[in-house]
Amino acid sequence: MRDARPISTRDVSGGVQRRALHRTTGFRSTIGEHSGAAPAIFASPHGLCAVAARAQDHQSLGADHLAVAAHRVGTTLGAYCLSEAHAGSDPSALRARATAAPDGWRATGSKSWITHGGWADHYTTFLRTGDDPRGGISCFHIDGRSPGLSPGAPERKMGLRSSATTTMHYDDVPIGADRLIGRPGQGLGIALTALDAGRLGIAAVAVGIAQSALDYAVRYACERETFGTRIMDHQGVGFLLADMAAATEAARATYLTAARRKDAGQDYSRQASIAKLVATDTAMSVTTQAVQVLGGAGYVRDHPVERHMREAKVTQIFEGTNQIQRLVISRHLARTAR
Numbered sequence: 001m002r003d004a005r006p007i008s009t010r011d012v013s014g015g016v017q018r019r020a021l022h023r024t025t026g027f028r029s030t031i032g033e034h035s036g037a038a039p040a041i042f043a044s045p046h047g048l049c050a051v052a053a054r055a056q057d058h059q060s061l062g063a064d065h066l067a068v069a070a071h072r073v074g075t076t077l078g079a080y081c082l083s084e085a086h087a088g089s090d091p092s093a094l095r096a097r098a099t100a101a102p103d104g105w106r107a108t109g110s111k112s113w114i115t116h117g118g119w120a121d122h123y124t125t126f127l128r129t130g131d132d133p134r135g136g137i138s139c140f141h142i143d144g145r146s147p148g149l150s151p152g153a154p155e156r157k158m159g160l161r162s163s164a165t166t167t168m169h170y171d172d173v174p175i176g177a178d179r180l181i182g183r184p185g186q187g188l189g190i191a192l193t194a195l196d197a198g199r200l201g202i203a204a205v206a207v208g209i210a211q212s213a214l215d216y217a218v219r220y221a222c223e224r225e226t227f228g229t230r231i232m233d234h235q236g237v238g239f240l241l242a243d244m245a246a247a248t249e250a251a252r253a254t255y256l257t258a259a260r261r262k263d264a265g266q267d268y269s270r271q272a273s274i275a276k277l278v279a280t281d282t283a284m285s286v287t288t289q290a291v292q293v294l295g296g297a298g299y300v301r302d303h304p305v306e307r308h309m310r311e312a313k314v315t316q317i318f319e320g321t322n323q324i325q326r327l328v329i330s331r332h333l334a335r336t337a338r
């Protein structure tokens with residue numbers, strides 16, 4: 001049992017061009033089975049950038065490279081730059097700014113928590129172009145080699161250590177006029193549309209983490225003996241594992257429901273938030289219980305379940321914390337109250 005088995009990728013998402021159902025279920029045998037949750041989460045900013053680009057009619061973009069960014073995921077690395085130090089849950093508070101210049105725009109300010117910061121080929125960046133909190137945000141596609149664009153020091157994280165997360169600094173970065181995605185002021189809508197899709201992927205990643213922790217804990221419980229019998233045969237452990245299995249299966253159903261709605265062209269924002277909320281809370285509780293099933297062995301790095309627990313935690317935080325998912329869901333409920 002002393003192998004470092006990776007996160008299950010039965011659930012995590014793949015390329016952005018496939019349909020949501022395939023995307024959320026089809027990645028398991030490629031990246032993640034060999035190297036854990038971080039590569040799976042690698043896919044997420046790609047997807048966010050691509051959905052942002054595709055959220056708008058390409059003809060109105062007037063930028064071939066946006067189509068390239070959207071369709072060549074896998075050959076280039078994208079970063080999605082929305083959060084700032086004082087604007088995480090509330091993106092309408094963002095301050096980094098783009099000002100009009102004769103040849104396009106100039107960007108100044110900083111973005112926080114940027115996955116792939118310093119490594120990405122392109123940065124889908126949300127910048128203030130007007131004073132209205134929500135209507136004054138625009139979305140830009142910025143080349144990673146642009147002068148004035150630089151990463152801060154990598155964050156020292158609890159988990160996901162193979163994925164770089166940094167602040168990105170914009171020091172008078174030139175942005176060509178054709179690098180605006182959509183029209184000025186449409187940025188927040190684009191950001192939120194992309195996040196709806198991204199939440200499906202995060203839900204799938206979370207279920208993959210839960211499944212891996214569960215599988216490992218079951219194997220351990222079938223080998224480890226106390227009081228002359230396998231711990232699996234102690235009802236306290238067997239029922240705990242049964243509850244973990246039931247929760248994981250139920251969480252899987254939530255993102256599949258949302259993915260099917262997306263593929264059918266139906267509104268899926270509420271279902272995506274429900275999937276993200278349920279799946280990531282499930283991942284947190286299942287991985288914590290997996291550590292419990294292993295006893296002391298669960299608390300050391302010889303076994304992967306402590307890593308599963310650390311990686312589950314971030315899924316409750318990024319792409320909208322689970323409190324924000326509750327906000328989204330409750331607002332939908334209020335809008336559709338009968």
Ligand SMILES: Cc1cc2nc3c(=O)[nH]c(=O)nc-3n(C[C@H](O)[C@H](O)[C@H](O)COP(=O)(O)OP(=O)(O)OC[C@H]3O[C@@H](n4cnc5c(N)ncnc54)[C@H](O)[C@@H]3O)c2cc1C
Pocket residue numbers: 045079080081082083085086087088089090112113114115116157160165314317318319320321322323324327
């Ligand atoms: C590893 C990692 C990678 C990330 N990658 C990216 C990335 O690539 N791009 C990007 O743009 N961002 C990224 N983020 C940022 C992430 O999206 C934010 O951390 C997240 O949205 C929360 O924002 P915050 O940290 O500022 O917390 P805050 O907004 O300060 O929230 C603090 C607490 O208050 C709660 N809270 C806030 N508002 C409300 C409310 N209205 N009701 C109830 N509770 C509330 C929150 O749920 C949270 O518990 C990443 C973060 C991490 C940790």
